[in-house]
Amino acid sequence: MRTSTAKKQGPAKARPDRAPLQSARKKHDEREKQGEKHLEARPDSALLQSARPALDGFPARNAGVGSHLRPQRPDRANAWKTIWKPGTMLAPVPAVMVSCGGKDGYKPNIITLAWAGTVCSEPPMISVSIRPERYSYEIISKTGEFVVNVTTAALAKATDMCGVKSGRDVDKFAMTGLTPLPSNVVSAPAIAESPVNIECRVKSTHKLGSHVLFLAEIVSVQVSEELMDKKGKLRLEHADLLAYAHGEYYVLGRRLGFFGFSVKRK
Numbered sequence: 101m102r103t104s105t106a107k108k109q110g111p112a113k114a115r116p117d118r119a120p121l122q123s124a125r126k127k128h129d130e131r132e133k134q135g136e137k138h139l140e141a142r143p144d145s146a147l148l149q150s151a152r153p154a155l156d157g158f159p160a161r162n163a164g165v166g167s168h169l170r171p172q173r174p175d176r177a178n179a180w181k182t183i184w185k186p187g188t189m190l191a192p193v194p195a196v197m198v199s200c201g202g203k204d205g206y207k208p209n210i211i212t213l214a215w216a217g218t219v220c221s222e223p224p225m226i227s228v229s230i231r232p233e234r235y236s237y238e239i240i241s242k243t244g245e246f247v248v249n250v251t252t253a254a255l256a257k258a259t260d261m262c263g264v265k266s267g268r269d270v271d272k273f274a275m276t277g278l279t280p281l282p283s284n285v286v287s288a289p290a291i292a293e294s295p296v297n298i299e300c301r302v303k304s305t306h307k308l309g310s311h312v313l314f315l316a317e318i319v320s321v322q323v324s325e326e327l328m329d330k331k332g333k334l335r336l337e338h339a340d341l342l343a344y345a346h347g348e349y350y351v352l353g354r355r356l357g358f359f360g361f362s363v364k365r366k
């Protein structure tokens with residue numbers, strides 16, 4: 101097991117372009133300087149009001165609002181909702197680039213995944229769901245290791261490319277220009293340009309249907325030093341994080357509050 105940190109190992113073959121991170125940080129600082137109010141600074145009544153007006157007095161006062169708020173079935177109590185067939189509607193989710201290979205004869209590969217998430221804190225665990233026909237499914241099944249690389253606006257194009265091309269046909273590191281970075285514990289390389297690299301080892305596999313779920317333990321994490329403030333706090337608001345919702349990519353926007361702000365004493 102290798103125990104040295106990314107810093108000790110030194111930079112990978114090329115230093116990634118940091119300009120997008122710096123410009124995101126500048127934009128965020130400017131917005132804060134202009135006194136943009138965060139949610140915690142606003143009274144509860146104003147917040148609720150901004151969320152509610154379309155429903156108040158429904159349906160009489162809402163005849164002119166969007167069609168999703170018009171009664172579809174006036175005979176039902178929840179007349180303003182349309183029932184859809186069950187589907188993968190939870191959004192936004194992060195679109196991540198998962199790197200794998202570099203072991204057991206497999207060259208390094210990258211697959212883009214939207215069906216990924218944190219599933220346990222102690223031990224720290226992640227889940228990823230992959231269709232068996234993906235090349236990466238074969239690699240991860242055989243090697244039992246992968247790295248989840250957090251994506252940003254600057255990486256959006258590469259993220260999309262890694263989700264439409266197969267490693268059976270192309271070398272995705274070469275195709276995207278992404279830089280493979282030695283991982284700390286696993287054999288699969290991390291992606292240098294990603295601000296957070298989460299190294300994982302598969303604990304169990306579950307056939308669900310179209311996808312196979314891998315539950316994996318997080319065995320090491322590498323974080324870009326550029327995103328840490330002087331106190332060592334990770335400032336991901338400067339990273340322009342990428343979100344994915346129903347087939348579209350978005351950049352994460354303003355900070356609205358912090359964990360527990362709703363009950364903070366004034």
Ligand SMILES: Cc1cc2nc3c(=O)[nH]c(=O)nc-3n(C[C@H](O)[C@H](O)[C@H](O)COP(=O)(O)O)c2cc1C
Pocket residue numbers: 195209210211212213214215216229230231233234235236237259260262263264265266267268311344
């Ligand atoms: C935004 C996005 C999200 C995706 N999410 C998943 C996913 O969660 N699971 C999956 O099996 N494939 C997913 N894909 C498709 C794979 O990334 C794609 O089939 C890829 O080409 C497979 O590469 P590979 O054959 O090298 O493993 C996604 C693609 C995109 C663009």
